[in-house]
Structure formats: C-alpha cells, structure tokens
Amino acid sequence: MAGAVLAGVVVGCSPAGPVVESPAPVVSEEVGPSPSPTPTPTGPVKPERPADMDRTDEVGAAAAATYFLELYPYVMATGDLTEWDAISYVDLCEFCVKVASDVEAYRSAGSSYTGGEVSVEVTKTYPIDTLLGAYPVDVRLAQASSVVTDSGGRTVDRTEPTAGPLRVELIHNGATWLLLEVSTNMPTS
Numbered sequence: 001m002a003g004a005v006l007a008g009v010v011v012g013c014s015p016a017g018p019v020v021e022s023p024a025p026v027v028s029e030e031v032g033p034s035p036s037p038t039p040t041p042t043g044p045v046k047p048e049r050p051a052d053m054d055r056t057d058e059v060g061a062a063a064a065a066t067y068f069l070e071l072y073p074y075v076m077a078t079g080d081l082t083e084w085d086a087i088s089y090v091d092l093c094e095f096c097v098k099v100a101s102d103v104e105a106y107r108s109a110g111s112s113y114t115g116g117e118v119s120v121e122v123t124k125t126y127p128i129d130t131l132l133g134a135y136p137v138d139v140r141l142a143q144a145s146s147v148v149t150d151s152g153g154r155t156v157d158r159t160e161p162t163a164g165p166l167r168v169e170l171i172h173n174g175a176t177w178l179l180l181e182v183s184t185n186m187p188t189s
Contacts, residue, residue, distance in 0.1 A: 044077040056172045058125040061135035064177035065168040066120045069141060073116040075099060076146070079107045089171060089178040096179055110151030116159070117144045123165070134169045134180050141166050 047070040052063035068087055075084045081100055088096030106113060124138040141163065148157035169180040 044074045046074050046078075046080075046083070047071055053177060058127060058135060058137075060172065060177065061137050061170045062122045062125045064170050064179075065137040065139060066122060068170075068177075068179050069118055069120045069139065069166075069168070069182070072099065073113075073118060073143075073146070075103060076106075076113040076116060079103050087177065087179050089180050093179050093181055095182040106148065111148050111156065113146060113148050115144050116146030118142065129169075132169070132171075132180070134171045137168045137170065138186065139166050139168060140164070 047067060050063040050067055052059050053067060054060065055063070064087075071083060071087075075081060076099070081103055084096070084100060084103075088100070090096055090100075105111075119142045121140045122137060123140055126136045126138075128135055143159075143162050145161050146159045147155055150156050164184065165186050167181075167183045167186050169183075171178045171180050
C-alpha cells in the first residue's frame, strides 16, 4: 500500500534570471510488498478430514461418514485411491470395491470424470451395533450431475443430479474409521 504522497512546487531563483518553478518530485513510501493473490484451486479439491473423526463414538462415526462421502467425487475425478483404499474395509464393502474398480477402469481407458460434487447431511446416528461392531449413520446425500468423457473428449456416461437417503456403516478398528458399506436399503421405522 502506498504511503503519503508529497506534491508541491519548489520555487527557485537565479541571480541573473527569472524565477523558475519546477514541480517537486513525487515521493511514494512503500509499506511492504504487495500481498500475492491467493491462488484459486483448479480441479477437484480433497476434502479436509474433520477433527471429530478422532472420536470413537457416534459423533466420530457421523464425521467419518460425511468425510468418506465427500471424498467420493475427489477420488473419481483424480484417480487418487490412496485415502480411499486406506478407509475401505475391502473384504466387506462392495461400494468401496466398486468405486476403486470404476477409477481403475477410467484410468486404463484414459477417461475422465467431472462434476458429482456432494453435500451430506447426517440425519441420524445410532449406537454401536454389537452384532457387527459397526456404527450405522443415516444421511441425506445430494449429488450434482457428473460426466465421464473418453480420451477423445466424447461423453460416455452422464448422471443427473440426485438426492436421497443413504445408510452408511462404519467400523472403528481401534486406530481409524473404516467404511463397511453404503446402501440405499434403509430400514423402515
């Protein structure tokens, strides 16, 4: 930011000549470097892991369910399965395996996935299901439309925006949350 600017007229004279007026130099005082603009992220942004995922109760399960579902469009668009594989209980989670399989298929075909952003609202959390050792969490998911294009840029798949209830089941293994299942099969109350 510029400091004060001084402007004025300096009057000079010479013994044999007329009075000459000349402008004073303009002085700008710099306070510091101009701040650099914050870069705007381009492309999908990995969601931030919520601090509540450190909890091992229903609150932690709700935070984990939200994070896992928010991670989905990032994984699909980037092909980055590192976090997805770490949170997937692959022996039991059909949804997890299907997502990883789709990502690998897109990658090997040179296809790309865009869109599909999600918003997640936790509608109900439950105490641990002692039979499974899992926490059921009910959510309402809204997902934007998505497009899959082939390596030539042609659309090969498109989904319309959708919203509805899901049941997310999670297990805490003593160290971290694992995604057990995501299902549209909701028990009736």
